[in-house]
Amino acid sequence: MNTAISPDSEIVIATRESRLALWQAEHVQARLQALGHSVRLLGMTTKGDQILDRSLSKVGGKGLFVKELEVALEEGRADIAVHSLKDVPMELPEGFVLACVMEREDPRDAFVSPNYAALDFLPQGATVGTSSLRRQVLLQAQRPDLRIAPLRGNLDTRLRKLDEGHYDAIVLAAAGLKRLGLEERIRCAFEADEMLPAAGQGALGIEVRADRADLIAALAPLAHEPTWLGVAAERAVSRSMGGSCSMPLAAHGIWQGDELFLRAAWGDLEGQLALVQVDEHATVTTLAEAEALGEAVAQQLRASGARMGLSS
Numbered sequence: 001m002n003t004a005i006s007p008d009s010e011i012v013i014a015t016r017e018s019r020l021a022l023w024q025a026e027h028v029q030a031r032l033q034a035l036g037h038s039v040r041l042l043g044m045t046t047k048g049d050q051i052l053d054r055s056l057s058k059v060g061g062k063g064l065f066v067k068e069l070e071v072a073l074e075e076g077r078a079d080i081a082v083h084s085l086k087d088v089p090m091e092l093p094e095g096f097v098l099a100c101v102m103e104r105e106d107p108r109d110a111f112v113s114p115n116y117a118a119l120d121f122l123p124q125g126a127t128v129g130t131s132s133l134r135r136q137v138l139l140q141a142q143r144p145d146l147r148i149a150p151l152r153g154n155l156d157t158r159l160r161k162l163d164e165g166h167y168d169a170i171v172l173a174a175a176g177l178k179r180l181g182l183e184e185r186i187r188c189a190f191e192a193d194e195m196l197p198a199a200g201q202g203a204l205g206i207e208v209r210a211d212r213a214d215l216i217a218a219l220a221p222l223a224h225e226p227t228w229l230g231v232a233a234e235r236a237v238s239r240s241m242g243g244s245c246s247m248p249l250a251a252h253g254i255w256q257g258d259e260l261f262l263r264a265a266w267g268d269l270e271g272q273l274a275l276v277q278v279d280e281h282a283t284v285t286t287l288a289e290a291e292a293l294g295e296a297v298a299q300q301l302r303a304s305g306a307r308m309g310l311s312s
């Protein structure tokens with residue numbers, strides 16, 4: 001079977017229309033064009049975008065951002081979809097695969113505030129905006145006095161709400177801010193021991209239909225193996241914990257040579273904000289080894305008292 005993509009065929013990227021989604025799609029477009037492909041974007045407004053200001057977990061979760069792009073792939077209106085891996089459900093639907101994971105941008109969380117240079121400078125009882133349960137638990141583990149207030153919307157919306165004075169500070173992924181040229185908004189970045197990133201944070205994944213061997217071959221040069229193996233381990237922790245965006249779970253891998261050091265944290269929002277943290281490392285050279293490391297970490301989390309979420 002000839003699996004090469006024919007030189008005169010165009011690759012169509014299905015993309016959401018937020019500034020960040022468009023940046024990411026255009027980034028992949030440029031990479032593919034540099035390899036000689038012709039590439040067009042197909043912009044779509046997903047259900048997830050339409051209800052951004054309501055609680056996503058109540059209406060079907062982050063998968064809503066992904067699903068309508070998958071329908072476009074299914075119907076052949078588009079060939080590939082570019083995702084922030086953090087937003088991609090742990091199990092893709094039957095018939096879809098991640099063709100590649102690209103090199104990671106800064107995985108850290110960023111402290112953003114007009115008046116305060118870092119978390120330590122926030123006055124007692126200050127209000128911090130985030131709707132991420134992971135960020136909430138990790139913030140309150142350090143500063144139980146803080147008031148955590150919901151903050152939804154795309155990056156520009158969140159920054160506008162901060163500038164309007166609704167919060168003393170907000171926490172956002174550094175990667176999104178950097179991609180949009182908003183790096184100067186970062187007052188300081190949290191190191192992993194202060195706020196452990198979410199599985200996949202800062203990494204982009206490209207989704208295709210599993211039967212598109214031509215596209216999988218065309219996308220292979222965009223893959224970044226260390227990132228791919230690292231996020232595979234992180235995502236295996238979430239999958240094994242039955243993780244969804246409604247579970248306060250962090251998982252982050254760091255390379256030292258060919259050893260992957262994987263740390264995960266789970267927080268208890270209902271109890272006393274107990275935080276369970278686990279570290280494990282292994283030599284990792286295959287996706288199967290990465291996933292085994294992630295599952296071992298999830299098992300240790302459970303052994304230390306972390307409770308599983310409902311799989312969604």
Ligand SMILES: NCc1[nH]cc(CCC(=O)O)c1CC(=O)O
Binds near residue numbers: 085
């Ligand atoms: N949850 C929303 C989301 N999904 C991906 C990013 C951008 C960073 C990334 O690629 O991980 C963000 C914004 C944020 O968390 O502040």
